[in-house]
Amino acid sequence: MSSSSVSVHDPVEIASPPSVDIGHEPRRWDRFTAWLLLSPSLAILILMTLASAIYVVYISFHRIGSFGEANTFVGIQNYRDAFTTNDFGVDLRHTALFVVVVVALELVLGITLGILLARRTRGNGLASALFVIPFAATPASTALVARAMLDPNTGWLDYYLQKLHLISHPVQWLSNTSTAWEALIVLDVWQWTPFVALIVMAGVQSLPTDVNEAAQVDGASAWQALWHVVLPMLRPFIAIAGVLRVIQAFKTFDIFQIVTNGGPGTSTEVVNLELYRIVLKDYNLGAGAAISIMFLVVLLLLTPLLLRTVGKYADHERSG
Amino acid sequence: MSIDANNASLTNALSRRGFLTGLGAVASATALSPLLAACGSSSSSSSSNSKAPKSLGKAPARMTMLYAGDQSAGAAVAAVLPALKDALGIELQVTNLPYDQLQTKTFAELATRAPAHDIYVIDTPWTPTLTHVLEPLDSYIGSAAMNKHSEINIEDFVPKGFYDTSVYNVKNPSLTFGDTRSIDMGAIAKGGFNVLGLPIQGNALTMAYRKDLFDSPTEKAAFKQKYGRELAVPSTWDDFTDVASFFTRPGEKLYGTTLLAGVGDWSIDDFKTFAGSYGADGHLIDGHMKIQITSSEAVAALQYYVDLINKYKVTPPGTTSASWDNATSSFASGLTAMTMNYSPQALNSNVKGEVAYALVPKKTTYAPHEGQWQLSIPKQRDENTKAWAYQVIAWLTSAKEQTAMLSNQLHATRTSVYQAATKESALTEKFANFYDILGQSINNGVGRARVKRYNEVVQPIAVGVNDAARQAASPHDAMQTAAQKVQKTLASLGIKSTIA
Numbered sequence: 001m002s003s004s005s006v007s008v009h010d011p012v013e014i015a016s017p018p019s020v021d022i023g024h025e026p027r028r029w030d031r032f033t034a035w036l037l038l039s040p041s042l043a044i045l046i047l048m049t050l051a052s053a054i055y056v057v058y059i060s061f062h063r064i065g066s067f068g069e070a071n072t073f074v075g076i077q078n079y080r081d082a083f084t085t086n087d088f089g090v091d092l093r094h095t096a097l098f099v100v101v102v103v104a105l106e107l108v109l110g111i112t113l114g115i116l117l118a119r120r121t122r123g124n125g126l127a128s129a130l131f132v133i134p135f136a137a138t139p140a141s142t143a144l145v146a147r148a149m150l151d152p153n154t155g156w157l158d159y160y161l162q163k164l165h166l167i168s169h170p171v172q173w174l175s176n177t178s179t180a181w182e183a184l185i186v187l188d189v190w191q192w193t194p195f196v197a198l199i200v201m202a203g204v205q206s207l208p209t210d211v212n213e214a215a216q217v218d219g220a221s222a223w224q225a226l227w228h229v230v231l232p233m234l235r236p237f238i239a240i241a242g243v244l245r246v247i248q249a250f251k252t253f254d255i256f257q258i259v260t261n262g263g264p265g266t267s268t269e270v271v272n273l274e275l276y277r278i279v280l281k282d283y284n285l286g287a288g289a290a291i292s293i294m295f296l297v298v299l300l301l302l303t304p305l306l307l308r309t310v311g312k313y314a315d316h317e318r319s320g
Numbered sequence: 321m322s323i324d325a326n327n328a329s330l331t332n333a334l335s336r337r338g339f340l341t342g343l344g345a346v347a348s349a350t351a352l353s354p355l356l357a358a359c360g361s362s363s364s365s366s367s368s369n370s371k372a373p374k375s376l377g378k379a380p381a382r383m384t385m386l387y388a389g390d391q392s393a394g395a396a397v398a399a400v401l402p403a404l405k406d407a408l409g410i411e412l413q414v415t416n417l418p419y420d421q422l423q424t425k426t427f428a429e430l431a432t433r434a435p436a437h438d439i440y441v442i443d444t445p446w447t448p449t450l451t452h453v454l455e456p457l458d459s460y461i462g463s464a465a466m467n468k469h470s471e472i473n474i475e476d477f478v479p480k481g482f483y484d485t486s487v488y489n490v491k492n493p494s495l496t497f498g499d500t501r502s503i504d505m506g507a508i509a510k511g512g513f514n515v516l517g518l519p520i521q522g523n524a525l526t527m528a529y530r531k532d533l534f535d536s537p538t539e540k541a542a543f544k545q546k547y548g549r550e551l552a553v554p555s556t557w558d559d560f561t562d563v564a565s566f567f568t569r570p571g572e573k574l575y576g577t578t579l580l581a582g583v584g585d586w587s588i589d590d591f592k593t594f595a596g597s598y599g600a601d602g603h604l605i606d607g608h609m610k611i612q613i614t615s616s617e618a619v620a621a622l623q624y625y626v627d628l629i630n631k632y633k634v635t636p637p638g639t640t641s642a643s644w645d646n647a648t649s650s651f652a653s654g655l656t657a658m659t660m661n662y663s664p665q666a667l668n669s670n671v672k673g674e675v676a677y678a679l680v681p682k683k684t685t686y687a688p689h690e691g692q693w694q695l696s697i698p699k700q701r702d703e704n705t706k707a708w709a710y711q712v713i714a715w716l717t718s719a720k721e722q723t724a725m726l727s728n729q730l731h732a733t734r735t736s737v738y739q740a741a742t743k744e745s746a747l748t749e750k751f752a753n754f755y756d757i758l759g760q761s762i763n764n765g766v767g768r769a770r771v772k773r774y775n776e777v778v779q780p781i782a783v784g785v786n787d788a789a790r791q792a793a794s795p796h797d798a799m800q801t802a803a804q805k806v807q808k809t810l811a812s813l814g815i816k817s818t819i820a
Contacts, residue, residue, distance in 0.1 A: 063814060066431040068452025068699075072814070081812040085805070151646065152637040153573075153655055174582070174641035175790060263583030263641060265787050281420070282773035283427045283449065287812065 060289035078290035110196025118204035131194035143258035203237030396728035445774035456514035484767035517694030519733035524761035576634030596687025602766030690765020780805035
C-alpha cells in the first residue's frame with residue numbers, strides 16, 4: 001500500500017538517500033492513516049461522551065425540573081447530598097469490595113480452568129463450548145433463577161443441602177449480610193469465570209510450544225514450566241481479561257437489583273443501584289449527575305493503573 | 321510491506337495515550353450511562369391551557385398508548401381493543417412494558433416537548449412528579465360535546481380511590497382533597513384541584529386465606545380446644561395472631577402468614593397498612609410534609625409486625641427478604657394459611673384446597689394499602705388529539721367496559737362494577753369473593769405519600785422496616801433513622817418537612 005513497498009522492489013530507491021525517510025515517513029503516514037481511520041468513531045465517541053459529559057457536569061450543579069418546572073442552580077449541594085443523603089461513600093465501598101473480590105476469584109479460577117482446558121481434546125472442546133453458556137445468558141435471567149434457587153422454602157439449594165444433611169434448617173441466604181454477599185459473589189463468579197478461562201485458554205493455545213519443550217528438556221518439572229514459562233507468557237492475556245472484568249464488574253447492576261435490591265438493610269447497596277433509583281426511576285437528574293461524576297472520577301483514577309498493567313505486559317509481549 | 325507489518329505499524333500508531341483515551345471513554349460511559357440514558361430526551365415543558373375544545377374534530381385513524389403488563393391488567397385492556405375500534409373507529413396501538421421499564425420510559429417521554437404516546441398509564445407514586453405535564457381533564461369531564469361516545473358518570477368511580485389517584489393540586493401536589501365521601505367536580509375546582517386522569521385499575525392489599533383449612537372440622541375443633549372460641553377468619557390483629565400461630569406448624573411445612581419484609585416497595589406497603597390500622601397516618605408522610613413514621617402508633621404497628629416474624633414466628637423462613645413474588649409462591653405452594661397481596665391468589669395443582677378473601681385485619685381501623693393506575697393524557701399534544709385521547713380513556717374506564725374486562729382480572733375502579741361483579745356467578749366461580757373484598761378494600765384504603773421522587777424519598781423507610789424485621793434495630797430506632805433520612809432527602813429536593 002505504501003511507498004515503502006515500492007522502494008523494496010526498486011534498487012535505485014534502496015540506494016538513494018531518501019532511504020532515511022523509509023524509517024520516518026511511513027511511520028508518520030501510518031500514524032496519519034490510523035487517526036484517519038479512527039476519526040469517524042472518535043467523532044461519534046466525543047459527541048456521545050464528551051459533549052454529554054459536559055452537560056452532565058452542568059446539571060450536577062442544578063436541581064433539574066424536567067417536568068414543567070424551572071431548573072434551579074444549587075451549587076455543590078448535589079455533591080454534598082450524595083454523601084449525606086445518598087450514602088455515596090458507603091455504596092462506593094461496597095462496589096469496590098465487590099469488584100476486587102469477584103475479579104480476583106475469577107482470575108484465579110479462570111486461569112486454572114483455562115490452562116487445564118487448553119489441550120485440544122474432544123472433552124475440552126465440549127467443555128469450552130459449555131463455558132459460553134454462563135456469560136451468554138443475560139444477567140437478569142440468571143439473577144431471577146438464582147433468587148428462586150436461594151428461596152429457603154422452595155429453592156433447590158436449601159433442599160439439596162438438607163437432603164445431603166449438610167444443613168439441618170433452611171439457610172435464609174438473602175436475609176443476612178454475609179450470606180447475601182456470598183450469594184452475589186458466587187453468582188458473578190459463576191457467570192464470568194468462563195469468560196476469563198476462554199481468554200486464557202486461547203492464550204495458552206497460541207503460545208509457542210518450543211519454549212515449553214526446551215524447558216522440559218532442561219529438566220523443568222511441569223509445575224516449574226507452568227510457573228516460570230507458561231504463566232509469564234500468558235501475562236498479556238491475563239492482563240486483558242483482568243481489565244475487561246474490572247470494567248464489567250463496576251457496571252454490575254442486574255444481580256444486585258434482582259437478588260437483593262440492596263438488602264438486607266443497605267448492606268449490598270451499590271452505586272449503580274442508587275443511580276438507577278435516583279435517575280431512571282425518579283428522574284432526579286441533578287443528584288444523579290453528581291453521583292455519576294464522582295463515580296467517573298474514581299474510575300478515571302483507576303484507568304492509568306489498568307492501562308499500565310495492559311501496557312506493561314503488551315510491551316513485554318512485543319519485546320519478547 | 322506485508323499485511324502483518326502494516327498491522328504492527330498501525331498498532332504502534334495506536335499509542336498508549338490513544339488506548340488511555342479509549343479506556344477513559346469506556347470509564348465515562350460506565351459511570352454516566354444511566355444518567356445519559358435519562359438525559360437523552362430531557363427538556364423542560366411548559367404548562368398549557370387545559371380547556372377542552374368545544375367540539376370534536378376528525379377522529380385519528382390510530383392512537384398510541386403506553387401501558388403496563390400484569391400490574392394493570394394489560395390482557396384485559398388488550399381484549400377490548402377490537403370493541404374500541406368498532407365504537408370510536410380508532411385503532412389503539414398499545415405498548416405493554418414491565419413496571420420498571422414502563423416508569424423509565426414514561427418519565428423519559430413526558431420530559432420531552434413531544435411525548436411519543438397519546439395516552440399513558442400512570443401509577444400513583446409517579447403523579448406528584450408529573451402534575452405539570454398531565455392534561456387536567458376537568459373541562460372535558462364537564463363538557464357534553466366531549467362525552468358523546470361514553471357516559472362518564474364521574475360519581476360512579478370509587479370516591480376514595482378517585483381522589484387518591486386522580487385529584488391533585490398541580491402546584492402543590494402534596495395536598496390532599498379533604499372530603500372524599502363523594503365525587504363533586506364543583507368542589508374539586510373550588511378547592512384548587514384538578515382531575516389528572518381517569519382510574520383504570522384499582523389495587524389494594526387484600527387478605528387471601530385457605531378456606532379449606534378454615535372450614536375443616538378437624539381444624540375447627542382443634543382451634544376451639546386451644547383458644548376456647550370458634551375458628552374464624554381474623555378481622556383484628558389480635559385474632560390474627562392466634563389464628564396465624566394456630567396454623568404455624570413448621571414440621572408440617574405450614575405457617576400462619578406471609579409478610580413482605582424484604583427491602584423494597586412491598587415492605588413499605590406492608591408497613592403503611594399496619595401503621596394505618598393502628599391509627600397512624602397510613603400515608604406515612606402527610607400532606608403538610610410531616611413524616612409520620614415515628615408516631616407512637618406507627619412504632620407500635622411496626623413492633624407488632626416484627627413480633628409476628630420473630631416472637632410469634634408465624635411467617636416462613638426468608639420473610640425478611642421476601643417480596644410480592646415470594647409471598648405469592650409461598651401461598652401457592654401451600655406453605656401458609658394466609659397471605660396479603662394485590663391480586664387473586666391461586667394454589668399450585670398439587671395443593672388441594674380452596675382460596676377465599678377477607679379484608680386485611682385492623683387494630684383500630686381498616687387501612688389496607690391502596691394504589692390505583694390512571695389513564696392520563698400528556699399536555700404536549702394538539703387539541704384534537706387530546707380530545708380523542710379523552711374519548712378513548714373515557715370509553716376504556718366506562719362502567720360497561722370495566723365490567724367486560726373483569727373476567728381478565730381488571731381490578732375495577734367504579735362502584736357499579738363491583739356491585740355487578742358480586743352478582744356475576746362466573747366471576748365468583750373463578751375468583752371467589754375477591755372482587756367483593758377488593759371493592760371494600762379500596763373503599764377503606766389508604767394511598768401513598770404524595771411526594772415527588774417517591775422511590776428515593778421512601779427508600780429509607782423500606783430499609784428501616786427491614787432493619788426492624790431482622791432485629792438489626794429496634795422499631796423505634798429504625799423509624800427514627802429512617803425519618804431523618806427521609807427528611808434529608810426531602811430537603812435535598814427543596815421540600816421542608818417535619819418529623820412527628
